[in-house]
Amino acid sequence: MTRVKYCGFTRLEDVQAAAALGVDAVGFVMTRKSKRYVGLEQARALREAVPPFVTTVVLVMDDEPAYVDEIVRQVRPDMLQFHGVETDEACAAHGTRYLKAIAMGEGQGALARLRAYPRATGLLLDGHGLGETGGSGVAFDWNLMPRDLAQPLVLAGGLTAANVAEAIRVARPWGVDLSSGIETSPGLKDRAKMERFLAAVRAVPSA
Numbered sequence: 671m672t673r674v675k676y677c678g679f680t681r682l683e684d685v686q687a688a689a690a691l692g693v694d695a696v697g698f699v700m701t702r703k704s705k706r707y708v709g710l711e712q713a714r715a716l717r718e719a720v721p722p723f724v725t726t727v728v729l730v731m732d733d734e735p736a737y738v739d740e741i742v743r744q745v746r747p748d749m750l751q752f753h754g755v756e757t758d759e760a761c762a763a764h765g766t767r768y769l770k771a772i773a774m775g776e777g778q779g780a781l782a783r784l785r786a787y788p789r790a791t792g793l794l795l796d797g798h799g800l801g802e803t804g805g806s807g808v809a810f811d812w813n814l815m816p817r818d819l820a821q822p823l824v825l826a827g828g829l830t831a832a833n834v835a836e837a838i839r840v841a842r843p844w845g846v847d848l849s850s851g852i853e854t855s856p857g858l859k860d861r862a863k864m865e866r867f868l869a870a871v872r873a874v875p876s877a
């Protein structure tokens with residue numbers, strides 16, 4: 671079964687709806703570079719709304735280590751998700767399990783970067799180019815998904831209820847992650863879209 675993470679929540683009711691629908695993980699974007707940015711107080715409130723057995727992930731992107739430490743202290747996420755050019759050592763320094771996002775927008779050039787994060791709990795392959803911001807609904811060539819890495823791989827970038835079945839068939843990821851495909855506008859989730867996406871994932875036969 672393919673795991674699902676919905677990212678970029680800003681409203682309590684959306685977190686509650688996603689959890690009730692059965693999503694595996696929810697993400698809060700705490701880099702100020704994002705249009706889905708939530709501050710410490712808002713993130714703490716959103717975190718409180720996450721029920722047991724749903725993983726809370728906080729996304730950062732080349733943010734100050736002291737700020738990331740403050741997030742860990744105040745929000746207590748289960749995992750961090752790094753979207754910048756942070757090194758493996760820098761990602762691991764916060765004492766919290768982490769996902770490292772790899773920019774696949776430049777195709778084969780990205781494959782070397784996939785091997786640079788031995789301490790990551792998982793790798794998230796996203797459609798943006800190196801140096802570009804994610805969460806913009808851009809997909810990459812799913813045939814580039816590597817098959818020889820030890821870590822679980824999460825597929826991201828431009829996923830919707832309409833394309834996720836084909837994405838899973840081609841890329842065979844451990845999990846999928848999305849923001850734009852379940853929104854009416856950045857940060858505002860749509861319950862019907864969240865429901866349709868989960869139904870589309872669950873309809874895919876297990877490999």
Ligand SMILES: O=C(O)c1ccccc1N[C@@H]1O[C@H](COP(=O)(O)O)[C@@H](O)[C@H]1O
Binds near residue numbers: 808827
């Ligand atoms: O969601 C954001 O605003 C964001 C900002 C900076 C880096 C990453 C961001 N989101 C992540 O991007 C991927 C793909 O998103 P989309 O489905 O294509 O919109 C996903 O992992 C988001 O968590």
